[in-house]
Amino acid sequence: MEGLQKFPPRPTGAGDLFQLFRDGAPRTRASLVSETGQSRSTVAARIDALTAIGLLAPAGEATSTGGRPPSTFAFAPTNRVVLGVDLGATHARLAVTDLAAGTLASTQAPLAISEDPERVLSWVAETGSSLVAEAGRSLDELAGVGIGLPGPVDHANGRPVNPPIMPGWDGVDVPGFLHRLLGAPVVVDNDVNVMALGEHRTACPDEQNLLFVKVATGIGSGVVMDGELRRGAQGAAGDIGHVAVPGAPEVPCRCGNSGCLEAIAGGGAIAHRLRQGGARIDTTQDIVDLVRGGDIAAGQAVRQAGRDIGMVLATSVSMLNPARIIVGGMLSGAGEHLIAGIREVVYQRSLPLATQHLRIVTSSAGAQAGVIGAATLVTDRFLAPHAIDALITDKEDT
Amino acid sequence: MEGLQKFPPRPTGAGDLFQLFRDGAPRTRASLVSETGQSRSTVAARIDALTAIGLLAPAGEATSTGGRPPSTFAFAPTNRVVLGVDLGATHARLAVTDLAAGTLASTQAPLAISEDPERVLSWVAETGSSLVAEAGRSLDELAGVGIGLPGPVDHANGRPVNPPIMPGWDGVDVPGFLHRLLGAPVVVDNDVNVMALGEHRTACPDEQNLLFVKVATGIGSGVVMDGELRRGAQGAAGDIGHVAVPGAPEVPCRCGNSGCLEAIAGGGAIAHRLRQGGARIDTTQDIVDLVRGGDIAAGQAVRQAGRDIGMVLATSVSMLNPARIIVGGMLSGAGEHLIAGIREVVYQRSLPLATQHLRIVTSSAGAQAGVIGAATLVTDRFLAPHAIDALITDKEDT
Numbered sequence: 001m002e003g004l005q006k007f008p009p010r011p012t013g014a015g016d017l018f019q020l021f022r023d024g025a026p027r028t029r030a031s032l033v034s035e036t037g038q039s040r041s042t043v044a045a046r047i048d049a050l051t052a053i054g055l056l057a058p059a060g061e062a063t064s065t066g067g068r069p070p071s072t073f074a075f076a077p078t079n080r081v082v083l084g085v086d087l088g089a090t091h092a093r094l095a096v097t098d099l100a101a102g103t104l105a106s107t108q109a110p111l112a113i114s115e116d117p118e119r120v121l122s123w124v125a126e127t128g129s130s131l132v133a134e135a136g137r138s139l140d141e142l143a144g145v146g147i148g149l150p151g152p153v154d155h156a157n158g159r160p161v162n163p164p165i166m167p168g169w170d171g172v173d174v175p176g177f178l179h180r181l182l183g184a185p186v187v188v189d190n191d192v193n194v195m196a197l198g199e200h201r202t203a204c205p206d207e208q209n210l211l212f213v214k215v216a217t218g219i220g221s222g223v224v225m226d227g228e229l230r231r232g233a234q235g236a237a238g239d240i241g242h243v244a245v246p247g248a249p250e251v252p253c254r255c256g257n258s259g260c261l262e263a264i265a266g267g268g269a270i271a272h273r274l275r276q277g278g279a280r281i282d283t284t285q286d287i288v289d290l291v292r293g294g295d296i297a298a299g300q301a302v303r304q305a306g307r308d309i310g311m312v313l314a315t316s317v318s319m320l321n322p323a324r325i326i327v328g329g330m331l332s333g334a335g336e337h338l339i340a341g342i343r344e345v346v347y348q349r350s351l352p353l354a355t356q357h358l359r360i361v362t363s364s365a366g367a368q369a370g371v372i373g374a375a376t377l378v379t380d381r382f383l384a385p386h387a388i389d390a391l392i393t394d395k396e397d398t
Numbered sequence: 399m400e401g402l403q404k405f406p407p408r409p410t411g412a413g414d415l416f417q418l419f420r421d422g423a424p425r426t427r428a429s430l431v432s433e434t435g436q437s438r439s440t441v442a443a444r445i446d447a448l449t450a451i452g453l454l455a456p457a458g459e460a461t462s463t464g465g466r467p468p469s470t471f472a473f474a475p476t477n478r479v480v481l482g483v484d485l486g487a488t489h490a491r492l493a494v495t496d497l498a499a500g501t502l503a504s505t506q507a508p509l510a511i512s513e514d515p516e517r518v519l520s521w522v523a524e525t526g527s528s529l530v531a532e533a534g535r536s537l538d539e540l541a542g543v544g545i546g547l548p549g550p551v552d553h554a555n556g557r558p559v560n561p562p563i564m565p566g567w568d569g570v571d572v573p574g575f576l577h578r579l580l581g582a583p584v585v586v587d588n589d590v591n592v593m594a595l596g597e598h599r600t601a602c603p604d605e606q607n608l609l610f611v612k613v614a615t616g617i618g619s620g621v622v623m624d625g626e627l628r629r630g631a632q633g634a635a636g637d638i639g640h641v642a643v644p645g646a647p648e649v650p651c652r653c654g655n656s657g658c659l660e661a662i663a664g665g666g667a668i669a670h671r672l673r674q675g676g677a678r679i680d681t682t683q684d685i686v687d688l689v690r691g692g693d694i695a696a697g698q699a700v701r702q703a704g705r706d707i708g709m710v711l712a713t714s715v716s717m718l719n720p721a722r723i724i725v726g727g728m729l730s731g732a733g734e735h736l737i738a739g740i741r742e743v744v745y746q747r748s749l750p751l752a753t754q755h756l757r758i759v760t761s762s763a764g765a766q767a768g769v770i771g772a773a774t775l776v777t778d779r780f781l782a783p784h785a786i787d788a789l790i791t792d793k794e795d796t
Binding site: 152162208209223226228230231232234235237238239240242243245247248255257311312314315318320321322323348349350353354356357358 | 550626628629632633635640645713717720752755
């Protein structure tokens with residue numbers, strides 16, 4: 001009876017068949033026949049086509065149940081490479097990955113994003129090219145470049161939109177500039193979306209609905225629903241730093257309103273509170289160090305920030321009904337205090353139906369979430385069913 | 399340069415081509431060649447296939463630019479019919495529509511949802527069958543049944559989950575029961591999602607990101623992102639009746655928490671406040687009547703409810719970045735007071751990037767949103783690209 005809710009037909013092209021292989025597990029023709037309900041000849045033809053474009057490869061023989069053991073096939077992710085770039089306010093991380101976002105070479109360096117964008121992007125292209133060479137590959141093999149920037153990005157054209165901490169980047173044609181230097185397609189998104197994607201694909205690829213929250217000097221989030229990043233009408237979805245916190249004091253915020261989440265629970269607000277108590281704090285990292293060193297006031301301040309963030313996340317849980325909230329960003333490194341505060345409020349303030357299966361966890365990809373997510377921006381497009389079908393058509397036409 | 403952000407290949411099957419026709423406009427082969435970039439022979443073959451399964455039909459001749467005028471083709475939505483069912487706490491609305499959700503026959507009746515579900519569903523099947531006959535069609539032509547219920551529904555299997563106002567329905571196999579009586583696929587969702595879908599497809603089908611808010615005795619919302627309803631992990635997305643309102647008094651709520659949106663701004667809360675001021679109010683409709691009659695206290699109470707709802711919607715706007723908020727439900731009938739209160743707070747409390755193109759409007763589909771949305775649950779599946787491709791394959795195989 002379950003099938004009644006869904007209508008029977010389902011996608012059946014070679015590109016769709018390939019999606020099954022993205023989990024990395026090898027499969028036989030027979031197992032694909034039973035997994036898809038397609039005929040043996042259809043499955044065999046599609047495996048041939050996917051092998052011809054280099055995305056599948058023989059993966060040895062399965063255990064025989066009598067007679068000649070059947071051949072297995074698996075995703076061949078090293079056919080092409082991807083450049084993932086994570087630019088923060090003061091750092092850059094780059095990685096060359098295969099098509100399964102497995103790292104082949106990586107590097108990181110301090111970098112001031114507020115510098116001239118052409119200088120920054122030229123450096124990215126140069127460092128990226130060297131990294132591709134270091135991985136023993138050439139730019140001809142580059143399937144694309146994914147890049148996360150620390151500010152709002154118009155997803156339709158990849159240009160930053162009034163980015164507060166990088167004002168010189170407003171409207172800059174980042175994809176066009178990097179394309180001219182590297183010769184591959186370029187996808188740009190904001191850093192929190194990119195981290196959300198990286199966490200999704202590394203920590204819980206089977207979870208279709210999750211919310212990633214970055215807690216650092218600023219606070220932001222990335223929304224994954226039905227397995228995809230959701231960006232909203234202007235790409236601003238998840239931008240929760242300036243929502244009002246229920247029950248919080250009316251602290252003035254730099255945005256002009258008061259009682260905003262960032263003004264109450266961001267790294268700057270915590271530092272301000274601890275300095276009033278006599279602590280010597282310059283950066284958000286100093287807060288993390290104090291908490292880890294066992295400072296009670298700092299631990300309490302981070303836990304209260306977690307509660308305040310929890311008040312906003314409780315509303316988000318009702319709105320989005322995620323299966324998982326993943327907490328990342330520098331302050332998530334301050335032990336269990338932050339997440340304990342978040343859990344305390346979210347589980348108390350949300351409806352049972354939305355929280356009965358909800359898990360609230362700390363980021364597991366950590367600092368790598370950004371570059372992996374940036375590479376995934378590319379592989380999701382390169383390996384989309386219709387993109388693969390087009391590769392097959394091109395191959396057959398030549 | 400714009401294409402760099404998106405990867406070049408795009409879907410090209412007959413089912414994809416058909417989607418262009420869903421706007422109802424007739425097209426020539428030549429206009430489809432330029433719209434899709436496909437070859438003339440490919441377009442011609444796909445039009446033939448879509449005509450053979452009865453979803454396209456010739457639509458006369460376009461204006462000639464010399465020589466024989468070119469033939470046009472258009473969506474033929476009357477090929478099959480759909481039954482849309484909107485069940486509320488105390489009413490039922492049913493409509494037989496074509497595949498473009500155009501109404502062919504409709505009816506409504508009082509109905510107590512708290513009654514035995516088998517009795518209610520048997521009545522729905524009987525009334526639906528009569529309505530199909532009234533439209534001059536037979537049950538063989540029924541593409542599916544869509545149904546909205548006033549409570550949480552597990553979208554995976556179409557069964558209600560602990561529905562507060564219809565406790566006898568918990569876990570009932572609604573799709574299986576109706577399928578046995580009507581012989582067509584059945585899709586079930588909660589009433590607010592169904593209204594959101596109905597508003598989306600009738601009022602603003604080109605808007606990809608919107609939030610529909612129902613304000614009546616209870617308060618709930620439906621989330622459309624990237625053109626589709628988003629239901630979250632357990633189908634509870636949009637369930638905002640019990641989120642805490644920033645800055646609101648700690649009024650106890652029936653859910654056990656206090657300061658919940660419904661306890662402060664729902665029809666019951668407004669009625670309670672007005673009764674304390676001496677007004678005679680039994681139902682939410684009485685509030686609407688008082689406001690329409692010019693009662694100042696009632697108008698002020700509804701406007702304040704709008705402001706309280708606005709506090710929660712401001713957070714939702716930051717989270718989802720919708721292009722439009724559509725306000726429906728019985729209290730939206732109380733003139734401009736409700737929406738004025740919502741606008742006042744949302745525009746003040748949300749970030750400029752998220753509100754610069756945001757429109758906040760009153761429902762235009764009104765009471766019909768439910769049945770149209772219920773029918774759309776079916777047509778979206780029946781007319782999905784892969785479903786159409788499967789229909790074509792079936793036709794060619796016979």
